[in-house]
Amino acid sequence: MTELYITKTSTRNPLPQRLADFTTLAEALDYAAQGVTGYNFHDGRGRLTAPLRYAELRQRALAAAYRLCRLGLKRGDKVAIIADTSPLFMEIFYGCQYAGFVPVPLPINMSLGNHASYVERLARLLRSCEARVAVAPAEMQSFLAEAGSELDLLFSGGDEAFLRLDANVHALEPSRPDELAYLQYTSGSTGFPRGVMIDQATVMANLRGIVTHGLGVRPGDRCVSWLPFYHDMGLVGFVLGPMASQLSVDYLGAREFAMRPMQWLTLLSRNRGTIAFAPPFGYDICARRLRSGDLERLDLSSWRVAGIGAEPVRTDVLERFAECFAPAGFDSRAFLPCYGLAECSLAVSFAPLRQGIAIERIDRAHLEHHAHARLASACGDMAVTSFVNCGHALPGHEIVIRDQQGNPLPERAVGRVTVRGPSVMSGYFQNPEKTHRVLRNGWLDTGDLGYLTPDGLFITGRHRDLIFVNGRNIWPEDLEHLAGHYHGVRHGDVVAFTAAADDEEAVVMLVQCRLSDAQRRHELINELTSRIRSDFGVACRVVLLPPRSLPRTSSGKLSRSEASKRYLQGGRESLGLASPAESPVGTGAAS
Known part of the structure; x- marks a missing residue:
């Protein structure tokens, strides 16, 4: 009996490389x-x-x-x-x-x-x-x-x-x-x-910008991806992009990645992958699942572009990943922050290649009161928040930051991110009302907030997620980041949002918590509410939930809007939880 062997497609290609210079x-x-x-x-x-x-x-x-x-x-x-x-x-x-x-x-x-x-x-x-x-x-x-x-x-x-x-x-x-x-x-x-x-011309324009300007694709590159094909980064970035530049790709299913994330890195190592992207949670789960002996089997020295997108970039997660996998040859300069959305095919901007993560430390109080990104002093004990540079727009595209009335804002003023260029969608299918709401005179209102500097674009969050309390704009990411540093809480397991206007506690934080001891849960709630009141000057209702309770989008991101809607409609029951029989006495509630 003859055993059948199958072999992967080649990395090297005798065909002269063309970088997405096609019409369809x-x-x-x-x-x-x-x-x-x-x-x-x-x-x-x-x-x-x-x-x-x-x-x-x-x-x-x-x-x-x-x-x-x-x-x-x-x-x-x-x-x-x-x-x-x-x-x-x-x-x-x-x-x-x-x-x-x-x-x-x-x-x-x-x-x-x-x-x-x-x-x-x-x-x-x-x-x-x-x-x-x-x-x-x-x-x-x-x-x-x-x-x-x-x-x-x-x-x-x-x-x-x-x-x-x-x-x-x-x-x-x-x-x-x-x-x-x-x-x-x-x-x-x-x-x-x-x-x-x-349309065809739109996606081809985006692909040209991605492979030439964003990634600097060259002969000998090989992609590795677990990103789902129904997500723009998976479809455009790792199905259409490699084909349009004649690269080979190695795929692992999204469900398989969730169960065995180290297989992603194993494929990169074994097949000498050079380009791979993930949202921050993808890098986070790899670092958390690292076991003794894994590093000995990995060689990540060929990985030249480690892209980050699809959700706000968390530098602590990436720093931990780089530290964990440096012994396996990973170079933190491979990190490539970028910004994009499906309404612009995929990509809007890329940070420079081989720069790694570049951040700005911003005076948080000034940002909250004046919507202006003033650099924090190098000395002093002021509260700061950090944002990552997502680089400059693709060639032929423009980014303008605007106020609520649509007027352009100067450098470092935080406002709505608008984009114009050949990669922008023609509209939402059978939805002219929503199309008109976000697309006017060729300019796309992304719904994101950010600011521009000579170095590039910095995304600060979603406009609709902003928490407005006592004349201040509070970024939910800042509250969520704080919670992620407490024992029993993981980064990415927290959502914060504004409660009903007549609620004396104007902010709600839902936390997926792994602590089982009732006393420790009670202490965590009190610690979080006290810290948030101290650092941000707002009252916050902290609700502890079991793991995997919070709603997610089809791409795996936590959905603040859906969590807020369910909570405001019916509290715990709308989140699929039982009555709060175990709630400790005090501020907040626990499952």
Whole structure:
């Protein structure tokens, strides 16, 4: 019996490299298919399960395009794909590019016990995007069947059923530069997700800026990613970007990363990866899961771009990661902060390469009272807050900070971050009201707050998350950061927000706590409320919750807006918790 061996796609490519200088994604894949690079899928133990060279992907994508055409789809029809980390997603996504259809990546179910809520969310997304076809991996087929049961779909089914469809050759007309490339749903951190319309010319402009200006992609680069394909950083950054610059990629599923985060670093080490990104929590979980003996098996010296995005950058997390993995060859200068959002395809700005993390220490009291980022004195005991430099806008793009009336603000004034350039979306699908609210005269209001200096853009938070108390603007991140330093509380397990206007305690902090001793929990509540009153001058109601109680977006970020909504609507019960039978006496409540 002959044993079958499979090998990963090559890092080196005899094909001359082109850096996303194409007019459409289909044109980019046509070129990449002439080389030897491609996508590589690995299981939770890091074993290669499916190498997929771009040449083979192109053939499979054409077959998928033929199948979709045979279903009777019209040009511009939407094809929903539950975006598991699998070759089938690639086949259907690129098949849509060749046939003039619009792929819509939808989130996978990341947690157990939320069957009903996931099905409801999936059904709303299917209706929102007006899907005509919906495809799911085999293990999620039942969710899709339930979610699409009342919709008029030409096809709804699993991967096997889709592959059995007629794939006879059919005349194809790929999507043109002015047609939609895909519909990208936002992660939902500020309400129900909206369908961002990105056309071919728009995404190609962003990809050119990313691979040339942002990453400085060069021959011999290799990407490694666990980021989900339904998230803009996963899709644009690590599906489309590598293909458009003919790089090979190694994939680990997002669920597999959550269970075994060290496999991400193992893949980087084994395959000599050079480019990999993660939100801060990704670096945090790797540092926390590090075990004795792990470093001996890792060589991270090839990792030249360690990107950070998708949520506010926490320097303490990155410093701890760099310290933990320096013995394995990790160079902290590889850290690359960046800023972006789905409404600008993906990227808006990048810090300079090989600079690492550059921060500014800001006088917190001055910031809260005057919305101005004055540098803190080198001496003295003033309260400070730190922000990370996210660099300058991509070529051809502009960033302007504006006040509430839309007027441009000077350097260091904190205001709304607005962006203009060729990467900006055309609007939200079937939602002209929300489109008009954020997009005017080509300028996109990102909803984020920040300030500019000659060195670049500094993001301070979300406008809607800002806590306004007694004439001061308090950043929730400052309160959450403080809580993360206490025993029993992890960074990233805290949300703070403003309570109802008539509540004498104007600020609420929800804390996922791992302490089981009732006395210690009571002490933690009192310590936090006292420290917040002392440092920030505000009363705060601290509520301790069990781990995994706080709502998250589809990309894994804690959702302040959803947590606040649930809390204000019904307190503990709306967060899915029992009555507070164990609450200690005193300020706050504990589970």
